[in-house]
Amino acid sequence: MTEGVIEEIGLAQRTLDEGRRFARRMYLPRVLGLAMGAICIGGGLWQQDVHPAVWAALILNTLVWPHLAYPLARRSRNPYRAELRNLMVDSASGGAWIVMLGFNLVPSAVLASMLAMDKTSVGGLRFLGRCLGAQVAAVAIVAAILAATVGIEVRLESSVAVVLASLPLLMIYPIAVGITAHRLARRVRRQNVTLAALSSTDGLSGLLNRMHWEKAVAGEFERCRRGGQQSTLMMLDIDHFKAINDSYGHPAGDEVIRRVAQILRATLRSHDLAGRYGGEEFGVVLPATQAEGSKVIAERIRRRVESTVLDARHGIRATISIGIAAFAPEDADHVAWIARADRALYQAKAGGRNRALNHDPMEDQPSRSRS
16 A cells, blocks of 8 residues: 655666655555455455465555565665556555455445555556556456356445455545645645745845746836836945955855845845846846935945955955935836946946936936946
8 A cells, every 4th residue: 555645767866865755665664554455355365265375465565565675776876766666566456355245245445446546656557557557467367266166256235344354444545645635735835835935035045036036127118107106126236246256266256245135135125126136246126116215225234244254264344335216207207217237237236336326317328237
């Protein structure tokens, strides 16, 4: 028996560690499922006069096999492929016991349905088809052997004792699989949240990357245009950053970027959106903020950067220049808004750096390179 783990049958792509983890995940569910399967099958065999060897086979299959299957998979050169073979053995064994039960209706149906649920949860309909093939083959082989030796006695009727013996597998095991599937779903959701955060975050600064920050700017631009709201955009640049890299090396420059990003996070409000625009340049969206209020925030950021040792190993200090542009309905799109803030940043650079300037339409000039 298996746990409800959604897996694709991409055998060639499975690493050794992945295969071993897969085998480990299958171990406890197999122990639990086969133990309850032993009760289900044992109830059916109890009403028959079976040979002691059949009971020995049941013990080996349901109580010993799970503890053999796990090390067999772990020690295999391809643990994932080996564990899939183990799962197919489980299905084939179930088919064999259906014949040994004389096709007793209730335990046979319970065994077949639980095995089908298992295999579908593991590999979908494709893997289920493979396991059903193994199960049908086992039914045919065992039936042929019994027909040629002791004969087959079909016992479709299920006594009350047989029905009761089938209930643990029918009722408890699906709950166990459901709990496992729920845990897996929660883990997948957490991973998806993490992946979404990683895909939108700049790895060095921990702020939004350029693509997602520009999406935020575009969204704020449309909100302001529709509702007549007022918001402000800031573009920030670390002054003389090339000199820092040249003098202390790129690791020191990376540390300076990280520290400036930390200051931004610590200074901005919870609803402000900061991103790394590229290199040593950052962008900030200040929703529902007019130019005067944004100038106060910009000055607070500028002073904190100026007063902070940005790399303790080399005692590096630096300053930043900031360009500010309030939302203007005349802008064609958010790109034009960013361009105005960028021009204000150039004006701050050209005016001596270490300052924050609001965009001045009278001084609109194409952006130039900054250092």
